[in-house]
Amino acid sequence: MAKSMKSPPAYGVTSVDHALQLAVILQVEGPITVSEAARRLGVARSSAHRLLSTLVYRDFAVQNDDRSYRAGPVLEIAAKAQSNVGALRTAALGPLRTLVDTLDETANLTIRTGRTARFIASVECTQALRVGNREGMVFPAHQVSGGLVMLAALADDELTALYAPAPGSEERPDLAELRGELRAVRSSGVAVNLERSERGLVAIGRGVTDTSGATIAAVSVSMPSVRYSPDRVKEIVSALAVAADRISAEMHGGGR
Secondary structure (H helix, E strand, C coil): CCEECCCCCCCCCHHHHHHHHHHHHHHCCEEECHHHHHHHCCHHHHHHHHHHHHHHHCCCEEECCCCCCCEEECCCCCEEEEEEEEHHHHHHHHHHHHHHHHCEEEEEEEEECCCEEEEEEEEEECCCCCCCCCCCEEEEEHHCCCHHHHHHCCCHHHHHCCCCCCCCCCHHHHHHHHHHHHHHHHCCEEEEEEECCCEEEEEEEEECCCCCCCCCEEEEEEEEECCCCCHHHHHHHHHHHHHHHHHHHCCCCCCC
């Protein structure tokens, strides 16, 4: 069942939110400097330094010899994965901004890890009523447009193995129904999330491929459902295709 669209808590603690954003950056992208942390969060260098120092104290971060910070013992993941995700995010930011300029809706980049889809980049549009920044958020892959696009790239036996029952695992989707949905995604090349993940949200996603044609990520556009119309789909899909091609080109060193 779809949950209400995610939005910042009414009484959120800004410093906690900033610390969590930094933790996500360290985990999925790799090392960051104080200056870059300040820029990403929109805070003063002194505030960024205090946040990073706190993460070091709690073993969420470690300071390198060059004074940059990397993921600490609590957050460590494979260095290769960090490098790949960081490069993918960097390649996507320009195309995502262009996508927002074209459609004036929030644009996102998503990767899949097992059964989950993680938003690794998000650029908000300027409209007063908009879908907020999704960067760092994780959803079941079958509930979001980007996740559906990446699941559609799997062979049938891979999908079966992915959703094999496991003790203590989360509720699985109906595989027969999911396979039918994924066939439609493969046929069209895009996935549409009509309030599937969150009430009041509509998203359309398309795959991003590597040099071999394998789907490595998904680019999507999210909007409030009140602003969605089937008449917009053609325009959105066309803009997504341009963005996906540009991200692929940037990853392959061919971007301009």
